[in-house]
Amino acid sequence: MVQNLHESISNQGSFNDGGVEKLAKYIFSRVGYMLVTFFVIATFTFFLMQTLPGSPFNDERLSESQKERLNERYGLDEPVPLQYITYMKNIFKGDFGVSFQYDGRSVSNIIGERIGASAVLGTQSLIVGTILGIILGIIAALRHNTSIDYGAMVISVIGISVPNFVFAGLMQYWVGVRLQWLPVAFWEGFEYSILPTISLSVFVIATIARFMRTEMLEVLGQDYIVTARAKGLNGFSIIIKHSLRNAAIPIVTILGPMTVSLLTGTLVIEKIFSVPGLGEQFVKSIMTNDFPVIMGVTLFYSVLFIGIVLIVDILYGIIDPRIRLTGGVK
Amino acid sequence: MEKILDVKNLQVSFDTYAGEVKAVRGVSFHLNKGETLAIVGESGSGKSVTSKSLMKLIPNPPGRITSGEILFDGKNLVTLTEKQMQNIRGSDISMIFQDPMTSLNPTMTIGKQIMESIIKHQKLPKKKAKEKTIELLEMVGIPNAVMRISNYPHQFSGGMRQRVVIAMAISCNPQILIADEPTTALDVTIQSQILELLKNLQKKMETSIIFITHDLGVVANIADRVAVMYAGKIIEIGTVNEIFYNPQHPYTWGLLGAMPNVIYRGEELITIPGTPPDLLNPPKGDAFAARNKYAMEIDFRIEPPMFKVSDTHYAATWLLHEKAPKVILPEDLKKQGQSLPNEKSRERLLKKTDKKEKLLEIKNLKQYFPIGKKQSVKAVDGLSFDIYKGETFGLVGESGCGKSTTGRTISRIYNATDGEILYNNESIFGRKPGSELQKLNQKIQMIFQDPYSSLNPRLTVADIIAEGMDIHELYTNKKERMERVYELLETVGLNREHANRYPHEFSGGQRQRIGIARALAVNPEFIIADEPISALDVSIQAQVVNLLKRLQKEKGLTYLFIAHDLSMVKYISDRIGVMYKGRIVELAESDELYQNPLHPYTKSLLSAIPIPDPNTERTRRRIKFDDKLSRNGEEEPVLREVKKGHWVACTEQEYRKFKNKDSEVI
């Protein structure tokens, strides 16, 4: 996994001195890709709806009134291309249709209601994970080849390897059921978010710690660190002024993959801890074949992911002065 | 003279997984106030480690100073704590590193990087430090310093970056400046500017300099005294004249002889056979013994002490012992300093180029590489020249001039954007039947620059050498194939036993010879040698160059020799083309070119090559070349023949001037 992360960095484009114009061009092309990607996903989703047994487009189980309503909405009597156009129009208006399960409630409404808990959980995990990960990584790099380093790396291999649902189960059973220190389910205050946050952030901590350690070791081996030492700077200012910034810049690039892991993580973690978030809703909808919700959440997740990748790409170009953007793909 | 630094029996080791590598094995020297001491040696000789140890910058672990003293300012630096060292580094002793591309922090403005050490050591307030920084930048010759102070390193060229590094190093008026190969990564013209700058700064600030280099030309230019290092020891130390004109150690002889002199043209370079010893298990006795053709029994038993030659000159070789037979300095070395070209070689040259049979004709060759949608890099832009059968054509120029691209286009690694290349009067481009292409592939071969990337690490040496034979089916059975591989190995001076080994087991010079054997395997007529020696140490370079010369004589090969090292090109080539920005600006027979350069670029290039001869270096003047100045007219310069065989890119007006001047001389 870390392999892929490194790969994604080397594929980064870069800016040069004539910055602003190139940056604008770069953002433009990234937005282009984003739209194409989204279009592909939306189209894919539409044709899946067409083929799926039990989707709003072909279901025998629906009542007449429901069918009528759907007909009205999607123009199911129309030929497929026209349906497609209607569907795309609705999507761009942010209208994902109506849930089967909760009769009459729009999907957008459900997403709006459920997103809060997921956002809190995700943000908490990302912040906790990134900070702890960076600290752990730096300590490991500075104590390279000592028992502290080995310890940190053992923790990180375990953190990357052990699936989050296994870890969540362990936490729930020991901390929640056996020790009864923290609530094991529901969402009624900060203490309810502790166990899910820990379970979710383990992977983030481990990945960022590994990444940071590698970057830090790489930076510490660079010639300019020797130059800094030759200037007579002390170890602390070398780390703060010369190493940290250079090592931390690439961290931005793994925030994209991190978001994905958090996103998928919320599906299982919310289910395990019965958190009323979007992930939990998604899993529930899969169980109950509530297709409009599945599709809506899928598209929502896609937009979220694509948007974050875009922001990360642009951010990386801005914070690293060396970077020269050559216009996206090489 | 006042000693400012005294190093006594310094020993540095590195702990590797294979064991302890003794990189520096008892080095003693001193540095006088205001002088420049050059430490010369090949890669792995311990010169860089020595210089870094002086500031205790050896990474620990794995490195450690195992014993010795470094006396500076009444203190022994070896015993100082890291904290105490921090006060000395950058203020009393400072350092310039080899590669300006990596020695500056890419995410910090150069101003901040210079100010850092001023603020730390001189305790100046920020504003004052900034003023001082601007002053320093102006001093090292960075134009528009007030603006440039807030730029990042990547916005500077290599030469300019090195100036920034120098500004940083001199910011606190250090007493000692250690320069670790500060010009190795730069082009010759930039190198001469940086050397000039260092000399001027030294005069102004009375700094003592320790200058680490492998280039004897640079040593002759800058040094007052010289220490020669080999296998972690200083084997000879003395004033620059003593080392160049009265060397005592056979290794120094080898180094001096291995370097071609632009002025003197010898028949064959002196080589030092073999490779330096492995410092994981240093040999008993004299580490150089195995490569020394004057070696005596004692060299393999007891390490030689430093014998005194004069008050300033010492050498560690048993040859100086009273019981040793008197060995005379090799003939060729005595000729150092004589400035007459060797008559015999000149005659040979004339004879050779008389029979002019064109092997290769290049007409208006263009090679553009697209970057982005509309732009392209014009690597080669309207290049024309011919190569005659049996000659060596040298193509020189600085990095980015398009010389390597030219070589690759001729070998059809790239498809030319425009222009024509005729080989034996037939175009090498265009659609052709397979058999003809095959033949062409066999006739034109290439030798590459990087001995580490030019051999496939997964193949055995036999498979590498036989690759061409496999492709062209040049053998009838396995036995014949192996016989041929053995033969080729022996031709390039390796052993049969090497056939089943893998490339990583060989040293750089050995790998380069395997590359030559691979090219020879298909019996080529024409070989393009693309910087074949630039990655090798001087003594190893000579081995490869001699081999190339011998092969040419034996097999009647024609060479295109591409290089940036003008002295080597001059030594090996019959005719030389000087490239600048994708074109040839001057083309002539090599002696003619060196004695009578006409184009301002050639002149500046020639004046910038450091010559391993201190007397010449002291009196030489550098000529600067300014592209804008030389192109004053509207007229595009064209390559014209101003004298038989001597072509210069010039305007009509210049052409007449050259013609007149020429007739005056005659």
Place this chain on the structure above:
Amino acid sequence: MIIKNKELTDEMFLPAKSRSSTEQISRPANTYWQDVWRRFRKNKAAFTGLILITLILLLAIFGPYANHYGYDEQNLSRANLPAKIPILESFPWIGFNGVDIHGVDKYKESKVSGYYWFGTDNLGRDLWTRIWKGTRISLYIAFLAAIIDLIVGVAYGGISAYYGGRIDNMMQRIIEVLVGIPHLIVVILLILVLQPGIISITLAMVITGWVGMARIVRGQVLKLKEQEYILASKTLGAKNARMIWKHLIPNSMGPIIITTMFTIPTAIFTEAFLSFIGLGLQPPIASLGTLINDGYKLLRIYPHMLAFSAIIISLIMISFNLVGDGLRDALDPKMRK
């Protein structure tokens, strides 16, 4: 250095007899892979990982035959039994004595005499058999996905980089779009259409999974194309086949193997994840994912149902990651000089 002159005899100053060839090689003759293996073996963590993988593979193959219970043999009279193993049962603190979390000996209570090494589930099926059977299926899916990823990725990345120019440009654009799609979302949608099954789960994973491999292979081939030995081969007139089989493939093996090593645990995770959100294999077939999902339902009363499958999936993931890391270090050219 003080050397007494009298110790130095005249004969010591005679010219030395030639000692040895100056072209001698001191290094031992090892092939590349021998070197890699040597370095890999030195890495204790990676080597442990390799042993664990071998052990788990053996158990996944032969484990289900170690006792006479079938994997779908239901018997409610022996339901919910904790783990019990002969000999180990006499050390109660290890937890293999058939006593549940409330200290009740379930075996006595249900009057069962046999041994169920990992206990039984709520339908009385033997967990040992089910878990190894499940491991087998999980590994099968993972290996299959990894192999297909490998084939598609290597072909796509290799073609893209080898031919370069317009072909590369076009193929890269497709990848750029695919990379933007969240992997798991596509997998979920596909499973919804295809219905869960071994083949459909594998296919769903492969649909976007090969992109990572393709990018790595492309990067590697692009790097290799600049290597001078490739250029040398070109000047010698080598044809595509030679270029690919002699130069490009052998020199891309490292990154390909490493990437595969990381694809396998990712695939195992994905399968388990799908089972967990209700898109896994249908009973009676078991995979590690479905076992964990089942285990969760009774976690608070019978933790043993989750414990063993969770430990095994974690061990598999850790082992593959360790081996992958070890291989990366062992294949790293930086260490090689």
